[in-house]
Amino acid sequence: MVTLKQVAAHAEVSVQTVSNALNAPYRLRADTLQRVTRSIELLNYRPNRNARSLRTSAVELVGYCVPSWPNGRSHLVMDVFLHALCTAAESTGRHILLFTAPAGLDGMSVYDDLHARRLVDGFVLSQTQTHDPRHGWLKEQEIPFVSFGRVWKETTQPGPWVDVDGAAGCATAVRHLHETGRRRIGFISWPRTSGLAGNRLGGWRKACRELGLPATAQLTVHCKEDSIEEGVRATARLLDADQPVDGIVAISDVLALGALRELNRRGLRPGVDVAVTGFDDSPLATVVSPALTSIRQPMDEIATELLDLLTSSTPAPTERLLQPHLVIRGSSAPG
Amino acid sequence: MVTLKQVAAHAEVSVQTVSNALNAPYRLRADTLQRVTRSIELLNYRPNRNARSLRTSAVELVGYCVPSWPNGRSHLVMDVFLHALCTAAESTGRHILLFTAPAGLDGMSVYDDLHARRLVDGFVLSQTQTHDPRHGWLKEQEIPFVSFGRVWKETTQPGPWVDVDGAAGCATAVRHLHETGRRRIGFISWPRTSGLAGNRLGGWRKACRELGLPATAQLTVHCKEDSIEEGVRATARLLDADQPVDGIVAISDVLALGALRELNRRGLRPGVDVAVTGFDDSPLATVVSPALTSIRQPMDEIATELLDLLTSSTPAPTERLLQPHLVIRGSSAPG
DNA sequence: GCCTTTACTTTTAACGTTCAAACGACCGTC
DNA sequence: GACGGTCGTTTGAACGTTAAAAGTAAAGGC
Numbered sequence: 001m002v003t004l005k006q007v008a009a010h011a012e013v014s015v016q017t018v019s020n021a022l023n024a025p026y027r028l029r030a031d032t033l034q035r036v037t038r039s040i041e042l043l044n045y046r047p048n049r050n051a052r053s054l055r056t057s058a059v060e061l062v063g064y065c066v067p068s069w070p071n072g073r074s075h076l077v078m079d080v081f082l083h084a085l086c087t088a089a090e091s092t093g094r095h096i097l098l099f100t101a102p103a104g105l106d107g108m109s110v111y112d113d114l115h116a117r118r119l120v121d122g123f124v125l126s127q128t129q130t131h132d133p134r135h136g137w138l139k140e141q142e143i144p145f146v147s148f149g150r151v152w153k154e155t156t157q158p159g160p161w162v163d164v165d166g167a168a169g170c171a172t173a174v175r176h177l178h179e180t181g182r183r184r185i186g187f188i189s190w191p192r193t194s195g196l197a198g199n200r201l202g203g204w205r206k207a208c209r210e211l212g213l214p215a216t217a218q219l220t221v222h223c224k225e226d227s228i229e230e231g232v233r234a235t236a237r238l239l240d241a242d243q244p245v246d247g248i249v250a251i252s253d254v255l256a257l258g259a260l261r262e263l264n265r266r267g268l269r270p271g272v273d274v275a276v277t278g279f280d281d282s283p284l285a286t287v288v289s290p291a292l293t294s295i296r297q298p299m300d301e302i303a304t305e306l307l308d309l310l311t312s313s314t315p316a317p318t319e320r321l322l323q324p325h326l327v328i329r330g331s332s333a334p335g
Numbered sequence: 336m337v338t339l340k341q342v343a344a345h346a347e348v349s350v351q352t353v354s355n356a357l358n359a360p361y362r363l364r365a366d367t368l369q370r371v372t373r374s375i376e377l378l379n380y381r382p383n384r385n386a387r388s389l390r391t392s393a394v395e396l397v398g399y400c401v402p403s404w405p406n407g408r409s410h411l412v413m414d415v416f417l418h419a420l421c422t423a424a425e426s427t428g429r430h431i432l433l434f435t436a437p438a439g440l441d442g443m444s445v446y447d448d449l450h451a452r453r454l455v456d457g458f459v460l461s462q463t464q465t466h467d468p469r470h471g472w473l474k475e476q477e478i479p480f481v482s483f484g485r486v487w488k489e490t491t492q493p494g495p496w497v498d499v500d501g502a503a504g505c506a507t508a509v510r511h512l513h514e515t516g517r518r519r520i521g522f523i524s525w526p527r528t529s530g531l532a533g534n535r536l537g538g539w540r541k542a543c544r545e546l547g548l549p550a551t552a553q554l555t556v557h558c559k560e561d562s563i564e565e566g567v568r569a570t571a572r573l574l575d576a577d578q579p580v581d582g583i584v585a586i587s588d589v590l591a592l593g594a595l596r597e598l599n600r601r602g603l604r605p606g607v608d609v610a611v612t613g614f615d616d617s618p619l620a621t622v623v624s625p626a627l628t629s630i631r632q633p634m635d636e637i638a639t640e641l642l643d644l645l646t647s648s649t650p651a652p653t654e655r656l657l658q659p660h661l662v663i664r665g666s667s668a669p670g
Numbered sequence: 671g672c673c674t675t676t677a678c679t680t681t682t683a684a685c686g687t688t689c690a691a692a693c694g695a696c697c698g699t700c
Numbered sequence: 701g702a703c704g705g706t707c708g709t710t711t712g713a714a715c716g717t718t719a720a721a722a723g724t725a726a727a728g729g730c
Binding site for chain 4: 001003004005015016019020023047048049050051052053054055056
């Protein structure tokens with residue numbers, strides 16, 4: 001392995017000069033720089049990251065805990081998110097280090113350890129839960145982090161975050177359904193305790209009211225879990241009401257797929273008789289027919305902002321709310 | 336940050352003794368060990384990984400290139416695979432470092448760089464392509480790696496690999512369909528050029544012959560790409576043949592979903608009129624109704640073997656073929 | 671012509687760990 | 701009582717880099 005020393009000898013300068021050629025080229029005289037650069041290329045020198053990190057105590061690695069969901073449920077857009085995260089990290093010379101940890105406070109010793117052993121500089125959190133304890137803990141330990149997702153139901157946000165405006169996304173879906181002639185739009189949600197669900201539900205309610213559409217409690221169903229079956233059940237309820245819905249905004253693609261299934265079972269045509277939208281634009285959206293209209297999160301932008309906030313010092317705003325956008329497909333607009 | 340030096344001072348021993356307490360405790364007298372251990376715990380000392388790596392030139396990090404697929408297609412089981420990989424790595428004190436790289440030879444400079452800068456010790460390759468150039472290149476550079484997936488259509492395997500016996504998986508699917516009364520089983524495949532497809536097709540053919548079932552060219556369809564639409568088209572062909580099939584083994588869940596869609600369109604009941612199986616047991620398998628029977632790869636085992644082979648020196652066998660297993664659902668066995 | 675400044679380069683000393691060799695104490699041997 | 705061996709511990713050096721200080725030479729000011 002070629003070291004600075006060897007390059008220095010080859011270029012007939014001191015070791016520090018070679019280091020400067022890489023880290024502070026403006027310090028070198030033009031001809032020296034060129035000579036050193038030539039030696040670097042000739043010898044195919046690559047700086048040893050461990051030595052550098054030891055000296056500077058910055059590893060340029062960002063920890064990301066790979067989420068594991070209960071009972072075999074999987075993270076449908078993880079590959080997109082991770083790809084975006086990697087690309088964003090690499091654009092600033094960093095990389096992503098994966099690890100696993102138990103959920104909640106139990107996992108914090110893992111975070112602590114990774115940071116203390118200097119395997120990572122900081123963390124990107126995702127799958128943020130309502131009352132998520134990780135954020136406060138990390139803040140207290142002064143371990144750098146940034147969160148994808150606000151911590152709901154806390155008075156103050158314990159640290160920087162990037163989030164997608166779920167309320168705006170759902171409002172957009174409602175307006176889209178209204179524009180295509182729907183006048184009674186239901187909302188299929190998660191449990192009431194979920195802050196994320198509350199936010200999105202709020203967006204649906206606000207848009208309905210602004211458009212003069214009903215936004216009553218009968219038009220919202222809170223599902224126990226994010227499953228097809230629950231989506232089916234919720235849809236049945238919305239269709240069996242005194243005044244059945246002609247549009248459904250679901251809080252997830254999975255629940256939306258449940259809605260489509262129930263429509264099919266009843267011989268109702270999705271997109272024609274009843275319009276349906278989902279959330280996340282996961283791979284599921286395009287495997288059904290008609291394909292599912294869904295709200296897509298801007299993953300590249302999210303990843304860039306996350307890694308930006310992780311480094312930026314406090315003066316800059318540390319909260320960024322990004323706009324999702326609606327991907328319209330056959331389930332809401334046939335043809 | 337607490338260092339060895341401080342622990343040494345606290346325990347009133349030399350720095351090296353503390354190092355030994357962690358890396359070679361058998362060298363210490365019992366009482367010394369206990370005293371040092373107590374100091375370590377008291378001061379909450381964590382060894383600095385960068386310093387250690389600098390000295391030993393082993394970083395305990397394994398690089399994994401996050402796959403990006405053409406035209407927005409996504410890797411449906413990536414979260415499961417990555418979770419397994421992380422867990423396996425952590426069980427031996429290692430971690431996974433993610434990165435992105437262009438496909439094929441163009442990306443090799445990225446691999447080279449990561450290794451030369453000592454960011455990783457080696458690589459786990461996946462999405463192995465027929466004639467994949469990465470393996471040979473890495474071998475030539477003497478960069479440690481292990482491959483998930485054999486390199487098809489090469490005379491010798493350029494390095495250690497772990498793979499799933501796709502032929503056996505498809506044969507199992509065929510036997511399962513035979514047991515449930517199917518007598519004319521089609522195979523929906525990828526392009527002829529794919530070695531992986533050839534392997535799985537071979538499994539189907541062999542099982543059919545052994546059971547006395549037809550395995551003619553009319554019973555196989557080679558799709559251009561892995562899409563629902565191609566699955567639909569292929570299924571139409573299998574159903575429109577002089578002697579229509581009563582069972583379909585598809586080489587992927589996506590193609591299988593195409594099959595289900597075409598059956599539904601024709602009013603044929605999946606699992607009753609025609610049985611269908613997929614491959615990978617992706618999240619797609621459980622969002623359709625009836626749910627899709629699918630061949631699941633043993634991800635935990637794969638991950639463990641991969642990381643095992645990456646470290647093990649040459650004497651041990653460097654090729655491991657693992658058995659997948661069939662997850663039976665309604666698309667092949669109603670009720 | 672002397673002093674100050676500027677521009678560039680080198681020297682010195684870390685960063686926190688582990689390897690290899692040296693050391694000292696104790697034991698048993700002859 | 702000198703000798704070799706074993707056990708447990710310490711010493712010294714090194715891994716490859718960068719920060720900070722020191723050095724040198726040329727240029728600029730008066």
